[in-house]
Amino acid sequence: MALNKTTSGGRWRIRPDGPEKVTGKLAYLTDMSRDGMLVGRVLRSPHPHAGIVSIHTEKAKRIPGVHAVITHADIPGMNRFGIVNPDQPVLCEDRVRYIGDAVAAVAAETPEIAAQALESIEVEYVVLPVVDDPVKAQTKQAPKLHPGGNVLHRNQYGYGEVTSGFAGCTHIVEETYLTPRQMHTYMETEGGLFIPEEGGRLTVYSPTQHGYKDRMQLARILGLPEFNIRVVSSPIGGSFGGKDELNVQPYGALLALVTGRPVKIHNSRWESVRAGLKRHPMRIAMKTGVDDSGRILAHQVSIVADTGAYATLGAEVLNFAIEHVTGPYRYDSVEVEGVSVYTNNGVSGEFRGFGGNQAIFALEGQMDRLAEKLGQDPWEFRLMNMRKPEDPGPLGQTIVRTDGAMQVWKSLAGSSMWLDRQDRITDNPWLRKGTGAAFVMHGSGLGFGIPDPAGGMLALAEDGKIEAIFGYEEFGQGLIATLELMLIEQFGFGTEDIRIVIGDTDLVPHSGSSTASRATSMMWKSLQKLRGPFLDRMLDEASKLLSLPTESLRVGTGGIWNRSGEHLLLTYGQLAQGVQEEIRFQTHFPFPASPTKRIGAHYLYTYSAVAVEVEVNVLTGRVKVLKQYHAVAAGPVMNPQGFLGQIEGGSGMAVGFALSEDSVMDSGVYLTRNLDTYMIPTYTDLNGEIEVHAIEDLPEDDEHGPRGVGEIGSVGVAPAIAAAVYHATGKRISKLPIDPESLQEVPDFLVKAVSRP
Template sequence: MILNRTTSGGRWRIRPDGPDKVTGKLAYLTDMSREGMLIGRVLRSPHPHAGIVAIHTDNARKIPGVHAVITHADVPGLNRFGIVNPDQPVLCEDRVRFIGDAVAAVAAETPELAALALESIEVEYVLLPVVDDPVQAQSKLSPKLHPGGNVLHRTQYGEGKVEKEFSGCKHIVEETYMTPRQMHTYMETEGGLFIPEEGGRLTVYSPTQHGYKDRMQLARILGLPEFNIRVVSSPIGGSFGGKDELNVQPYGALLALVTGKPVKIHHSRWESVRAGLKRHPMTIKMRTGVDGEGRILAHRVSIIADTGAYATLGAEVLNFCVEHVIGPYRYESVEVEGVSVYTNNGVSGEFRGFGGNQAIFALEGQMDRLAERLGMDPWEFRLLNMRKPEDPGPLGQEIVRTDGAKQVWDALAVNPLWLQRQETSKSEHWIRRGTGAAFVMHGSGLGFGIPDPAGGMLALAADGKIEAIFGYEEFGQGLIATLELMLIEQFGFGADDVRIVIGDTDLVPHSGSSTASRATGMMWKSLQKLRGPFLNRLLKEASSLLSIPTESLRVGIGGIWNDTQDHLLLTYGQLAQGATEEIIYQTHFPFPASPTKRIGAHYLYTYAAVAVQVEVNMLTGRVKLLKQVHAVAAGPVMNPQGFLGQIEGGSGMAVGFALTEDSDMDKGVYLTRNLDTYLIPSWADLNGEIEVQAIEDLPEGDEHGPRGVGEIGSVGIAPAIAEAVYQATGKRLNKLPIDPELLQEVPEFLTKAVDGR
């Protein structure tokens, strides 16, 4: 199936949430308000590293209209948060570790009063040495940022004898790759509305990718049972992993309970910059060797990740990176070691691609350099070293076998953009063109050893609506549209028959997180399990009400039809009213995991081949993306429009990762404060041609259905751009984002013109 921006008709439908989004009618959670609500603000450290001597709040408390001023002393439960490793203080007690660290919070009647209250709080600090380099942070002489030291996590993987294999290599490539501290840059910054309810309950309206995990963490912080907290988590104006961890929720919740009033907090862009999560900056050193035929004999990798002041999911991101710097290739021997290090820089965490972007930029860079050293076509070199369907995964684990790797390789090999790369890469004066490609194998789900629940519910509501109830969140990825389309195509319902219920812990089951390219596959699997029992029950109840055998009835648009589908016999509303008891079915199961017990190892993979054509202006050094082609093997496409949207959206983020985006820091202080200096790609940068070839084939008997595509569109673009730039300019680059100054040069004909020749 070929998808592009001109595709229409057939299974393409208007998104259920589309009209309200594009007209501005949709109320996001940060748009909400309540009568009598207070405005919450957080006082954050101005220093990247300092001891706290004292916090003076008396002046702030005396301001009329200020209803609450809280510090760490006012946290009734655990003064820490973090999904896996709760090491980040809600409100710092004795030390701040980055300039976004929270020290106090206030609630006031107006934004101006809240700002005045923050200014009136006096904090006595003792400045401490700043640890801003993850290499130096590992030194015994470096100040300890946490009781256990500055190393969050170390991991390694090895197979074979690397040194022995290197000694027999014909060619060896060594390179160090560096990737940036990318920002999520969602249009809706972090925020929420927090409402104390009768009976001591609390309702939290705040964007998150995992409402149940938020509820669990808030219960620990507030000292409340989980059932006393309701988390409403959708709709969301973008997340990309950045709202997976708690952000404003602890402060809004504490202030609401202290004041007994609704409290709203909504970050400014600068507040989001300094307090929000970023993509882990990484330094990846690779040494890879091949024999004279081009087969990879040895591959050694060292990864250093800057996790910033606190853990978040830094260990898990590193594990994912270790797996993906090995990737889709065969090696006689491999040795990988990785370390995630605490620094006083901004906090790094979850981000679309989850360490795969950094890994694949480095790995594919090696493949291109090795192919050139061999004088070999780079795509043929990848085929020569590609894993076979029967091979184990990168960590030696058992994986689900598919032909996806070869399928995407074949698709790109015959694509005109790749076949015509020599003809289309001609230079014109100071404008040069080049084409590059990359190959991607990307794991779905959280990986072995990490709790990864899934499931959902189907119910016939009293008003006759078929309710699909899942614990997932809609943050722009099109989950609602995809679920609706599956109900229409797989069950026979009409769009007006269904109601999607998501993102509310009081209403939905624990379906797991809306992360890791897992939600669509797990909704599909849930519906497969629910379809038979639910439809049979509808027909059985209808048969009883109509006194017609079930085999003479069919489920259809609007209700129950006769078996020829030419007469509607019973609407769903009539069925709901006449049913003898509630019609509701639930399923619960784990995400498929590899039986090989390697923590973090994945079982399901999506494959992609990416080619891009770029144009480089040698006078300015600027790179423009002209064309891109993605061949993606991810099983059956549930929603063509959503599939294309995910690949397009992911590639847009990848263009920023490759060319413009970096949250620059100096000695632990952000140099980037707003979107006037942090440059994300605009429509003008992304308006080139894009083609997506969706390869839907799966081996006979495969029961896992659609694989995830939420991340894979963001992973292969950067290395493909880097190779395309090399083909255009002859300059190999190993650091992102690409520095235009490294590409600038004055063409010879201009030099001659200036010299009068």
């Protein structure tokens, strides 16, 4: 279906959290405060690379109103963090590796006193050579940033004989693609409130996409049992992967425990820029060859990713990119290698698309260039080389079979945008129009061999509310609305019957991370497992209370009804008060993984085809996106409004990735400090027409339900824009964001005007 309010009918609902968000009444975690609260601040390195000779905090401690000044010597547990590879110091001991590295932290009564305390801390540095190029970082001459060297991770994959494959090619395309250091630019910067509780417990109110992982890491740092820490992780004012890793949590937690007072930390935008995660800049070199019919014989790829000073999930992002640089296509031979490299640049990490955006930009660029060499229509060329439903996945792994690739290809091929694409000349000689397309195959979940738990709980609370309890977080993606709609449609409950409980480690089970386009899929699967036992128990207890057979009863809005739905016989509140034992069921299971034992290989894929129409002003070189068409094969749509919001939101981030966003660095120093120089798309850039075609069909034997769409809307737009720019101007794009100067030219009418005597 084409998603809009009209076609979605009664399923288009006001989000439960919508009114409070749009009126400003919702209290985000960084809005919170407590009586007696102190202000926390972090002292960060002014150098991208330096040795620490000494740290003197005496002056800062003597300032009235300063309650704590801490350094690495004050950390009771492990002075490192990182979800998978804990290599980043909480507070640096002997060396700083980027300008966001933390050296000390203070807690004071006011922001002004905290700032004064930071200025009073004396740190003696010895400036060291800066490693700011991931290619040069691999040379023998480069300073070693970590004990194991400057290579975080290498991976490779291949099959067939690439050398002989290229020897048999009629046409070969070689190109190197460069992608930028994109910033998440969430409206709510990193922060939180940290409260010491009775009995030595600590409550953490701080935005994150995985409260249980935060709790695990904080326990290691603080030297506390995990059950002594409560993490409340929702609601969040945007994340997109940027708050998946710890940020301010260690400092707020340490200061709260040292002072015995609540401590609040909230990063300024500059603090967020210098210390926050970014999308991995990548250099992707590709060589791809075809025979005279257009069949791809050989595909060779080399990826260099700049992970910055510390690992975060750099290895996993590289693995994902390696998996996705072959995409939804068939090849006779493939050779892919990649390396993720430490530098003194800002830390790169998890970001919506997780390496797929960079990979698909390069891959789709190759497809367009090959089609041109052959003189073929670029979309027909993709059809000729499209993988079949029964084919293995990109890494040779077993995957769940769907017809998604062909479905989205046909959808775009039949769309009015593609059928009606016109010549690039417009009525204005300095404006050119063009249309381009891209094809995406994107994996969901964390991949084989990576712990990926899922599950949830349903309970009838004492007050009669049906509680849906999940360990996920709401950060704008519409999770609460989606869960509510599933409970209404699949169980028969009413809106007023439901209470959603999420994002609190004291209350929720371990449902896994709210990442990797997995949450909706796993909520759906959990409810499928819970529905039968939960409803059967409710009807069985109601049968006892009413002295009626269970087959004469059904659940519905407000409570238990007779089978025909004519009479409400028992409210949920009455049922809750009447049962002898609590009605509560829990399920726990892993995200489905491929039986092929290759680390990171995915099992479930979402497919998408994207067409974009652009207008290029050749006087200024500026590109404006006029229209977008997204065909998305992701199974049943659980929440039409949320589905559309994810595709539109992801595409907006992709427009910035393609046209304007780059956290520019020079010698390890950010030249971009705020949103006045970091250009994210505004309403005027994103007010073009967007049509989304949701393809809901799945094979009859499919048991996995809806696939995730949280990322796929962001993946195909940049290569489609690049193709559209080529259609408009005849100029190929291999580097993002697109440089306007590269598109500037003098139109013929101006040449004639200037040359006229």
